Amino acid sequence: MNSTLHLRIRSNIQKQILSGSWPPGYRIPFEHELVARYRCSRMTVNKAIASLVSAGLIVRRRRAGSFVAEPRVQSAVLEIPDIRAKIEERGQTYSLQLLSRRRRKPAGRREYERTLAAGGDLLAVRCLHLANGRPYALEERLISLVAVPEAASIDFSLEPPGSWLLRHIPWTEAEHRIRAIDASEEEADLLELSSHRACLELSRRTLRGPEHITRVRLLFPGSGFDLVAHFAPLGK
Amino acid sequence: MNSTLHLRIRSNIQKQILSGSWPPGYRIPFEHELVARYRCSRMTVNKAIASLVSAGLIVRRRRAGSFVAEPRVQSAVLEIPDIRAKIEERGQTYSLQLLSRRRRKPAGRREYERTLAAGGDLLAVRCLHLANGRPYALEERLISLVAVPEAASIDFSLEPPGSWLLRHIPWTEAEHRIRAIDASEEEADLLELSSHRACLELSRRTLRGPEHITRVRLLFPGSGFDLVAHFAPLGK
DNA sequence: GATTAGACTATGTATAGACATTATTGCAGC
DNA sequence: GCTGCAATAATGTCTATACATAGTCTAATC
Numbered sequence: 001m002n003s004t005l006h007l008r009i010r011s012n013i014q015k016q017i018l019s020g021s022w023p024p025g026y027r028i029p030f031e032h033e034l035v036a037r038y039r040c041s042r043m044t045v046n047k048a049i050a051s052l053v054s055a056g057l058i059v060r061r062r063r064a065g066s067f068v069a070e071p072r073v074q075s076a077v078l079e080i081p082d083i084r085a086k087i088e089e090r091g092q093t094y095s096l097q098l099l100s101r102r103r104r105k106p107a108g109r110r111e112y113e114r115t116l117a118a119g120g121d122l123l124a125v126r127c128l129h130l131a132n133g134r135p136y137a138l139e140e141r142l143i144s145l146v147a148v149p150e151a152a153s154i155d156f157s158l159e160p161p162g163s164w165l166l167r168h169i170p171w172t173e174a175e176h177r178i179r180a181i182d183a184s185e186e187e188a189d190l191l192e193l194s195s196h197r198a199c200l201e202l203s204r205r206t207l208r209g210p211e212h213i214t215r216v217r218l219l220f221p222g223s224g225f226d227l228v229a230h231f232a233p234l235g236k
Numbered sequence: 237m238n239s240t241l242h243l244r245i246r247s248n249i250q251k252q253i254l255s256g257s258w259p260p261g262y263r264i265p266f267e268h269e270l271v272a273r274y275r276c277s278r279m280t281v282n283k284a285i286a287s288l289v290s291a292g293l294i295v296r297r298r299r300a301g302s303f304v305a306e307p308r309v310q311s312a313v314l315e316i317p318d319i320r321a322k323i324e325e326r327g328q329t330y331s332l333q334l335l336s337r338r339r340r341k342p343a344g345r346r347e348y349e350r351t352l353a354a355g356g357d358l359l360a361v362r363c364l365h366l367a368n369g370r371p372y373a374l375e376e377r378l379i380s381l382v383a384v385p386e387a388a389s390i391d392f393s394l395e396p397p398g399s400w401l402l403r404h405i406p407w408t409e410a411e412h413r414i415r416a417i418d419a420s421e422e423e424a425d426l427l428e429l430s431s432h433r434a435c436l437e438l439s440r441r442t443l444r445g446p447e448h449i450t451r452v453r454l455l456f457p458g459s460g461f462d463l464v465a466h467f468a469p470l471g472k
Numbered sequence: 473g474a475t476t477a478g479a480c481t482a483t484g485t486a487t488a489g490a491c492a493t494t495a496t497t498g499c500a501g502c
Numbered sequence: 503g504c505t506g507c508a509a510t511a512a513t514g515t516c517t518a519t520a521c522a523t524a525g526t527c528t529a530a531t532c
Contacts, residue, residue, distance in 0.1 A: 004485065018444070020406045030512065041487045046513085054290065062513045063495040071402060076412050078314040078465050166307055170256045176312050176465040180416035180436035180458030198434035198458070200416035208254070222416030222434070229314050229412040240515065266482065277517045282483085298483045299525040 005040055009048035017057055017068050026068045028058065076231035080176065080202070083129050083137060083218075084163060092131040098157040099126040099190075103145070112205075113142065116212045120146035125161050128190060135191045138219040147213045165206075165214060173207040178227070183219065191221050198222035241276055245284035253293055253304050262304045264294065312467035316412065316438070319365050319373060319454075320399060328367040334393040335362040335426075339381070348441075349378065352448045356382035361397050364426060371427045374455040383449045401442075401450060409443040414463070419455065427457050434458035 016022040029037070034045040049066055052058040060066045087094045103121050106113035116122065123143040129136045141161050143151045148169055156164065182197045191199070200220045206213045252258040265273070270281040285302055288294040296302045323330045339357050342349035352358065359379040365372045377397050379387045384405055392400065418433045427435070436456045442449045 006485080018406050018408050032512080041489095043488085044486060047485090049513095051290075054287075060513065061495075062493070063497095063511060065512065076314045076316060076410060078312045078412075080312060080465075170254050172254055174312060174467045176314075176467075178414060178436070178463040178465065179461070180434045180456070182432050182434045182458070196418050198416045198418045200414070200436075220416070222418070225415070227414040229316075229414065231410045231412075242515080268482080277519095278483095279518085280516060283515090285483095296483065297525070298523070299481055299527090301482065 005038065006044050006048040006051075009034065009038055009040075009045060010051055013048065013052060014057065022068050024068050024070045027065045028068065030065060076229035078176070078227060078229040080204075080227070082163060082166070084160065087129070087131040087136060090131075093133075095130045095133065096157065096160055097128040097130060098155075099128060101125050101156060103152065112215065116142055116144050116205075116215055118144055118146040118212065120144065123151050125156050127156065127160060129160065136220070137225070138187060138190055139216060140219075141214060141216040143214045144212055147208065147211050161214075162216065169208070169213060171206045171208050171213060175205050177201075177203045179203075180222065181219075183221075187219060191219065193221055196221075196223060200225055200227070202227075241274065242280050242284040242287075245270065245274055245276075245281060246287055249284065249288060250293065258304050260304050260306045263301045264304065266301055312465035314412070314463060314465040316440075316463075318399060318402070320396060323365070323367045323372060326367075329369075331366045331369065332393065332396055333364040333366060334391075335364060337361050337392060339388065348451065352378055352380050352441075352451055354380055354382040354448065356380065359387050361392055363392065363396060365396065372456070373461070374423060374426055375452060376455075377450060377452040379450045380448055383444065383447050397450075398452065405444070405449060407442045407444050407449055411441050413437075413439045415439075416458065419457075423455060427455065429457055432457075432459060436461055436463070438463075 013022075013028060016028075022028060028049075031042055031045050031049070034048075035042050038045070049058060049060070053060060057069055058066050059069045084094045101123070103123055106117040106122055108114075113122065123145055125139075125141045125143070127139050127141075129139065139160070139162070143161065143165070145152055148165070150168065151161075151165075154161075154164060179201045181199055181201050183191060183193055183199045187193075187199070188197055193199075199222055202218045202220070203216065204218075205215045249258075249264060252264075258264060264285075267278050267281050267285070270284075271278050274281070285294060285296070289296060293305055294302050295305045320330045337359070339359055342353040342358055344350070349358065359381055361375070361377045361379070363375050363377075365375065375396065375398070379397065379401070381388055384401070386404065387397075387401075390397075390400060415437045417435055417437050419427060419429055419435045423429075423435070424433055429435075435458055438454045438456070439452065440454075441451045
């Protein structure tokens with residue numbers, strides 16, 4: 001059993017829920033009942049329940065009590081790997097090939113480019129991530145020079161723009177989209193794909209508060225790449 | 237500004253971190269300093285910091301102090317949609333076509349089938365999810381009849397096995413793998429794909445404690461399907 | 473100089489009480 | 503029966519205090 005009292009209380013409650021003894025909608029014992037049961041103070045019980053609330057297992061309603069939450073929409077924590085780290089952890093050597101890098105105005109037709117640019121210029125970077133000299137992923141990135149003026153003076157031929165941004169620019173929000181697509185002729189060529197053209201496309205836009213920072217599209221050959229997502233109701 | 241004191245303290249600290257004023261590794265003020273600053277009790281400050289710890293923004297070391305966490309590996313919360321709900325929310329009609337359903341022993345060569353079966357039989361279900369009568373996803377599922385004996389008597393031609401399991405079996409852990417693959421001849425045929433064969437493959441295995449419950453492989457035509465993942469350091 | 477023992481101190485856990493907030497419940501009056 | 507008000511009860515927030523625990527730092531020792 002766990003070491004501290006509030007963790008013990010939490011895990012006892014959690015067991016009831018996960019075993020199905022306390023189904024969704026079930027009213028768990030009131031704080032004062034748990035206080036009596038465990039002979040502890042209300043704050044301790046409160047702490048235990050609060051952590052189950054933040055884990056999404058319990059919802060609380062004043063005056064009414066605390067209830068087992070309805071099963072949530074399936075969700076999972078997706079690890080989006082740092083490409084360089086992932087390659088090196090497999091014992092391969094990472095290298096980067098800068099394909100193009102130019103400063104330009106947003107394309108008028110593209111709504112999202114204008115939003116990202118916020119009245120200023122964009123930095124468009126295209127590069128290829130290589131593992132042991134073989135193509136691993138194709139990156140197309142747009143950076144707002146309004147949000148990140150420093151980027152204008154960085155030459156991204158050594159450090160990939162993603163890593164540089166992560167190290168220098170704090171961000172508050174990111175949205176990812178994951179699709180499967182067939183690589184275009186040119187993309188297949190760059191990624192050295194022959195017959196199998198299925199690729200995993202990961203697009204991400206990153207915000208700092210209301211401000212758009214960057215937008216990236218990463219193309220991974222389907223055969224060589226997995227995303228792993230993991231879900232457990234509570235940490236540990 | 238927020239209503240309650242500990243939320244106000246939390247959001248002030250969070251601002252310092254997200255704006256970059258307090259970079260990773262920075263030692264934030266000690267609890268007793270914050271107590272003096274906000275003229276409140278230590279428990280209140282503690283609650284504020286504890287919530288930043290559970291959000292991963294701060295790490296604490298006894299005797300040394302509390303520090304801004306190193307930027308984590310990029311991670312995001314991935315919503316794994318209930319297929320039926322997703323289709324219906326787009327205003328399309330959902331239907332299900334049961335392709336096969338049989339009870340069998342695990343295939344000896346497949347390690348994971350033996351693990352899943354746990355000495356008993358498996359229920360193998362194959363079905364097609366349709367939106368407005370057109371193929372939307374192909375599902376191949378194995379259910380452990382040791383873990384879920386009730387499943388043996390369910391005919392999955394009305395309710396898809398995923399929804400049924402979600403409603404009846406509590407689970408504790410799930411692991412997902414996402415890849416892009418080319419559909420096989422037969423799969424392309426079932427999904428009515430012509431030229432573009434790129435598909436998103438989602439595999440999931442679900443556990444209840446140490447017990448394996450089910451394993452599923454979902455194949456989505458690449459063009460018609462997106463997974464969206466979202467990340468923000470703190471809820472709201 | 474390197475190692476170890478002990479003092480120090482910030483965090484970790486827990487208590488017992490207080491008052492605030494709010495949704496429910498039940499009662500009184502229409 | 504319906505409406506509205508007041509009593510009630512459960513959670514939400516906060517305080518002041520206490521002791522435990524475990525890294526860190528210093529200083530004494532080898």
